Amino acid sequence: MVEVRARRLAAAVLAAAAVLGAGTACGIADAREDSVAGKDALVIGVNGDQPGLGERRDDGSFTGFDIDVAKEIARRMRVPAAGVTFRRVTSATREKMLQDGDVDLVVASYSITPERKVKVSFAGPYYVAHQDILVRRSEARSIRNIDDLKGRRLCRVPGSVSFPRVHDEQGVAALPVETSGYADCLTGLTGGRLDAVSTDDLILAGLAAKASRGGLTLVNAPFTDEPYGVGIRKGDVDGCEAVNKAITRMYQDGTAPRLLDKWFRPAGLKATTTVPQFEGCV
Template sequence: MKRPPPHHRRPHPRPTGRRPTGRRRAATAVLAATLLASTATACGIADADENSVAAKDTLVIGVNGDQPGVGERTGGGSFQGFDIDVAREIAERLGVTGANVTFKQVGYATREKLVQDGDVDLVVASYSVTPERKVKVSFAGPYYVAHQDVLIRASDTAEIRSIHDLKGRRLCKVPGSVSFPRVHDEQGVAALPVQADGYARCLTDLTAGRLDAVSTDDLILAGLAAKASAGGHALRIVNAPFTDEPYGVGIRKADVAGCEAVNKAITGMYQDGTTAELLRKWFAPVGLNVTTTVPQFEGCV
């Protein structure tokens, strides 16, 4: 059926000026309440709640204690290294300083659980971002992209020139670390595992001759080599990197606002030269080539 011409159409009824009935007022109130609740929920996604690291006055940050130059516990019980300085700088840019920042030593096998249980607010501990870990926690950053390499005794330089030369040789294996599986499982190199509870023990075993090599991120290897040199041991990094290791800041999965705040802090550290300064401070003495451009972030959602 054809529609009538415009001048034949039924006009819209004019307002009568009558007040809405009680039923209509009730329906309007329900609709308004629903819209208000929806708006509050939407705002909560972007705004930091009281449990977000972006809103806290104190922070507990998980760090390593066995990685010279990266994260190491000193004889006095304090922590030092590149990761420690990065963590302290991030906290300061979140508005938390001094005694309001507490460092807690974490292990490779316990980091995810400590974040999930709320025992730590952040983890800054050479924490490589992997798909498996992202199921359990979120990652801000990365604040640096390292590369897995191999550390050997200087006397073995001619015999070990890449990870493929580790076949049949004793290689340190730290539970919870992905470094040994990257060599043995992903690269298919039949190295012989020698278990240690951390990379400080790997270093001790390497210099004592109980190991042939240590393979992990180049920042960690550089710190180990520097400590060995100070103790009179000559070690060498093979300089044959075979992975990218994005170091993320572990954070509770629901804390999107906190993740975004940490990303803002990391970006600022690169832009104002703070990250470059810290990399020079800890790794320039061992001649490690470092990257000083902002890494590509993982994304917080």
């Protein structure tokens, strides 16, 4: 009788182990299926109002440094050009669109911050920008650094960390002027509604190039590091590692330096052309 019970117990243990093993295997398969690694089509979130980085043309297509970077990443992940779809995101919508699965990746001057890493994961960075200041040339002598923004009308874009970095972190009492995006900031600056725009130098260089006849100039007084990451669904380690490999190859074969030169040399920006230090895929 004892021997029969022992056999029954052993059989039950083996059955339970088989069920658990199958469940674990399914979990691994599901995780891999959910990863962007190995996909033959990608929806990539990009900006539509940042000249030089991500700008939407009248025909609905997108152009800029981030767009070229996104295309290169997709190509190196063996996604055909026909399988890449761009979808516009904003500073206020990026996290939610990743979380909801509306986009697979976000390549949109997306600075990696501890607060954002709680909600999404990041590959890269693919570039480390620095926050600086853009002003009209007529104001260049009176606005030479961040402290000179006190009492000045400064662009504030919803969802962007740029204004809080000046006002909250640096304690400079700039006057916020709400805008819908950086294209609106450019219009406000050239039209006299704003005194300055402060954000990442790549964005500012793109705006300055866009307004080549608008009399704008970079102050060249950087005060932060802004690592631009590729936003990815939280926990997609395989996808993150695949994107990091693509970024590394882009720098090693000269593609990234060529793109930086293409988009930002006309504005006089001296871009860094070495592989950035990656944050790690966790």
